[in-house]
Amino acid sequence: MRLSVGGEDKELSELLDRALTEFNARATGVADEGELSVRATDDTGAVVGGVTGWTWGTGCEIHMLWVRDDQRGTGLGTRLVRAAEAEARRRGCRHVAVSSYTFQAPDFYRKLGYTETGRTPGVPGGHEDVHLHKHLTDD
Template identity: 65%
Template structure:
């Protein structure tokens, strides 16, 4: 979709745009730092590979202002009963502590792993309704200063 005026602003809609994401991140980072006085931020990852170098599982997160936000945690199906999820999560929590974080936030759809996070000391803080198939997005929080 574009503007009716050749010289006016142009609105476009499409697939993921890496350059747009970079610019939005820069803009939001500057806005957030100005609003909170907290500028330091980072990304965090944990990866497990097998002997052949194939991915067993991993985690992607961010850190900012003492908070670690887990975006994704996944373990390959044939390795899910081997305890890798817990080891990956504990490694991320330890790295978050090392970086000065004292809390973690994550969400998991009801068909994914809310029980996993509860077993690892996470407390449910809310739910987002309307996930396809009648599911919900369960939001969790954990203090890294407790025990």
Template identity: 80%
Template sequence: MRLTTGGEDKDLAGLLDEALTAFNAEATGAHDGEELSVRAEDGDGAVVGGLTGWTWGDSCEVHMLWVREDRRGSGLGTRLMRAAEAEARRRGCRHMAVSSYTFQAPGFYEKLGYTVTGRTPGVPGGHEDVHLYRSLEP
């Protein structure tokens, strides 16, 4: 056996994704994993914000949310999250999860009704990764 370390390995990432997806589907019976995105463009077609994540079974997880600096504080982040939540509900999801570093926006998610479920210390600069959850059920 040989172990190799390095940078990005797209072949390995693809193999792991396929193998773990099959394993997870077998273990849970959920075979419906799907990517999720919400894109915000200005009148000229320039991207001013966006969100990516995935849905699987009754779960949705946000991976990245970004709003261009000149649009921050405009409500766009809230609109992106609410659009993702609506799409997650449409896909049958009952809850959502997201994580945010302490220097990013955990308070933003809390204002949207997300609850802190954990913290992972050790982020560079003395920060933490804050894990948040929200039920999508009425």
């Protein structure tokens, strides 16, 4: 057996995703619903914001939320998260989890009804990773 350490390995990531998805389905009896995305584009077709994540069973996780600088403060972030939550509900999800560094947007998520469930210290610059959760029935 040999271990190889390196940077990004798309082939390995795809293999692990498939293998863990199969394992989780066998262990729980719940099939993977899959990836979730919401894309916002302007009139020229340029991406101005988006959300990525996944749903599985009754849970959803937001991996990334981004809004282009010139669109921040316009309500686009709220629209993106609300669209992701609506799709999660459509897929049968009852809760959403997300994490956001203290220098990013934990207060934004709190305003949308998310509750802090924990923190992971040690982020560069003295920051923390804030873990948040929301019951979708709270709306």
